[in-house]
Amino acid sequence: MNKENIIQLKDIRMSYDGETVLDGIDLTIRDGEFVTFLGPSGCGKTTTLRIIAGFESQDGGDVFFGGQNINAVPPHKRNINTIFQRYALFPHLNVYDNVAFGLKVKNTPKSEIHDKVIEMLELVNLKGLEKRKIDTLSGGQQQRVAIARAIINHPKVLLLDEPLSALDLKLRKDMQVELKNLQKRTGITFIFVTHDQEEALSMSDTVVVMDKGKIQQIGSPADIYNEPENAFVADFIGESNIIDGVMKKDFLVQINGRDFECLDSGFNTNENVDVVIRPEDVDIVPPINGMLEGVVTSVTFLGVHYEIIVDINNFKWMIQTTDFHDVGETVGLFIEPDAIHIMKKSEYSGKFGDYSSYSDELDEMNEEAAEAAALAEESEDE
Amino acid sequence: MNKTKSGQVVLNAPYLLWSAIFIVVPLLFVVYYAFTTANGSFTFNNIINFFTNEQYMTVFWRSMLYAVWATVISLVIAYPFSYCMSKVNASSQRMLMLLVMLPMLMNLVVRTYSWQQILEKNGLVNTLLESIGLEPIQFLGNAGVIIFGMVYNYLPFMILPIYSSISKVDKSLLEASNDLGCNTFGTIQKVILPLSIPGVLSGITMVFVPCVSTFYISRQFSDGNIKMIGDVIEDKFYRSSVPDYNIGATISLVLMLIILISLAVVNKFSDDDDQTGGVVI
Known part of the structure; x- marks a missing residue:
């Protein structure tokens, strides 16, 4: 090419x-x-x-x-x-x-x-x-x-x-x-x-x-x-959980106080980073086998899979799985090193990737739509 | 169902009554007078007289000719003007629109009388010319000035529908034409012109119809020497010492038929493609 x-x-x-x-x-x-x-x-x-x-x-x-x-x-x-x-x-x-x-x-x-x-x-x-x-x-x-x-x-x-x-x-x-x-x-x-x-x-x-x-x-x-560059790309392309992390050293990142192996390197020691984990890359396992532990707060059936929201230390993760887990159930999360993607902090950090409220996201979308409509009107005026 | 129907009848009644009294009845009077003699017996003679009288025919064809000229000149001025008007920014468009409409806020009689004052022998223009040592010019009393008067009075009726149809052409069509290799002139010719035909046709009707039946303008601008068909009708009904309602009504009827025919011709053209965008009259 x-x-x-x-x-x-x-x-x-x-x-x-x-x-x-x-x-x-x-x-x-x-x-x-x-x-x-x-x-x-x-x-x-x-x-x-x-x-x-x-x-x-x-x-x-x-x-x-x-x-x-x-x-x-x-x-x-x-x-x-x-x-x-x-x-x-x-x-x-x-x-x-x-x-x-x-x-x-x-x-x-x-x-x-x-x-x-x-x-x-x-x-x-x-x-x-x-x-x-x-x-x-x-x-x-x-x-x-x-x-x-x-x-x-x-x-x-x-x-x-x-x-x-x-x-x-x-x-x-x-x-x-x-x-x-x-x-x-x-x-x-x-x-x-x-x-x-x-x-x-x-x-x-x-x-x-x-x-x-x-x-x-x-x-x-x-x-x-x-390999999204920043939180905006990660959120805009597909669904993403974007969590604050600290890069302990090459190939090791700390999330929620726990160290995870990963495939990324080249960051400073103890650099604050954004960690992207796709909902389909997380496995739900019994709490005892999990790397993280949380409570299911919502389940939506989407045909091919369930979309499950899990609360871990007040951060809501989205997980897509074909197995059903009921609201209130305590579950463990298992994440492979290749499911973890590390990004540098950017202006978008902290704005995306938390599923604590769908309604927030909806509001944002409505705002965007209103802005777009206003913009379209403006350009028509020209 | 029944209720709404009777309701509609009640609501429509005043308008139907109004139309009947002020449109249909006068029309019937026109038809009546056109086909009767002074003592009220039926006749075709009025029509025959009109078409065989050389004087009437001269005036009739003069009216047609002046109206055609006025319409053509209005179109030639209005189309480029409307195109340019649709291209400038929104506030300038509003300003230009206001300027186009401004003369229409004055009565036609006042407008025409003002122009007569400006153009007459001792009028404003000639006074100015003389003050800088030039010979005065005889403006009034010829065909040109009458056609000018008609163009001046009816130009807005040409501009408004054309402007409205040009500005309704979707901007993305112009971009598409540009994108496919047309320059600005080609785009006007291949896209804007065909899409603004409905506006042009309404403009032509809205200018031709009042022009062909013009009176007063011709009288004022020629001191009564050049008569148009409208002046003759006016004379017959109440200006001449011996009013002749029958021949007056006959000429009116013929004029109405001419106008109806020209409307039908124009509608035939616009039927070919039922683009909206023109002003329907």
Whole structure:
């Protein structure tokens, strides 16, 4: 995988009305990669995408495309196409003319346009719908028209701005697979924006986790999940118990006054750290065999497994297990060294990873949603 | 069910009554006068007279021609103006909207009379010209100034629907067009223009209809020398020494039919794609 770099962002900065949206984004994307920008609403992922597309110009920093600085290149001259969040299909044109739009602009001969449009519609399973009006199509069909309209131009890079968020769950899953296949088949570099961590993990070669206008971590889906950089990443990607710990020495960490073997090294002696333990990596055992001991405070049946909250010294752990344990039961926890992941303390320390109250987390989510709505309104006002 | 139905009838009654008395009855009078002689017997002669009288026909075609010119000029001014207006920031948009609407707060008679004062032989403009040693210009009394008067009076009716349909075009469509290789001009041509057609059609109707039936503007701006069909109708009903309701009603009826036909033509166009965005009249 020693492919050339197709997109490079250098210290991209952006603010709206004095509020920082992007705070020094540095990123290199290789040709043919499937890259996902993942983060909560307002983290700057869509703004970054729009800067790459050329719809917005950054306040500072440079965008390179195949080594060329494209800061001053307008969107219609960039070899980049976009699939918009709500598709942005032209309502006055039928399916055929929507897909043919880009080729017509380039004055492609009619017969060539016809062949290519038909080929594209076949590729996205829309053959026979050429003459249909856009508003007679279902959400999934509109999505496919948007895909065909973008890739018929053979862009080097395809930008996808939360393209699946308007689809229902089942269709979304199908489209995830289709998009991934399409990317493999065409070899086009995909830059995909989503706030859905599952989507990001299942589709991408590389995940870029963003928050507050900064890149928190770049890595493969497995890296992001198994080796989160900080408490934010650990909490945002999947469920995590994040506990305060002290690094006694290499490969030994103290949690709750007890020493645990681990696989991490390179910290200072007695350095305070965040310890991440995934809920599925904890085994519930009889108290006598456990490394830690706690009381079950809540059990939720989720089909495949139970989600059990265990109180250990007033810190609530989440544990996922297929065995049932009743509320009030005293249980022991057993944790393998490879289930323990040590992170340096960061601004996010202490904010995530405690399951003492779901309602707190819900409040936070509601706040975020309200903020996002306010932000969306603002951007519409422009 | 029954209750709500009778309730609806009661609620609708005042409006139905109002419409009947002030719209339907006058219309019936127009039709009655158009097809009767002065002593009340039925006749087609009024219609025949109107279409065979050279004077009436000259005035009629003049009205059509002036109205077409005024509509075309309004469109040519209003479209770019509306486009630019939709591009500036929100507060400037409000300001421009206010400026467009401002003349409409004055009565048409007052507006037209003011312009007459400004443009007449000893009016404001000529006084200024003379004060800097230039020859006065004869502004009034020609077709151009009457068309100017109509454009001035009815331009807002062209701007408002066009502006409303342009500003309703989803911004992401413009980005999509840009993204697919269109520059700004191509985007206007391929996306904004087709999507604002409903607004353009409403604008055309809303300007053409009042223009074709204009009176007063033509009289004031030509000292009564250039007559439009509206002036003739006015004359027939109460300005001439011998009022002739029958021929007045006939001309009104013909004018109404012309307006209905032009509305139907415009609606036919907008039926082709039922985009919302225009103002429906």
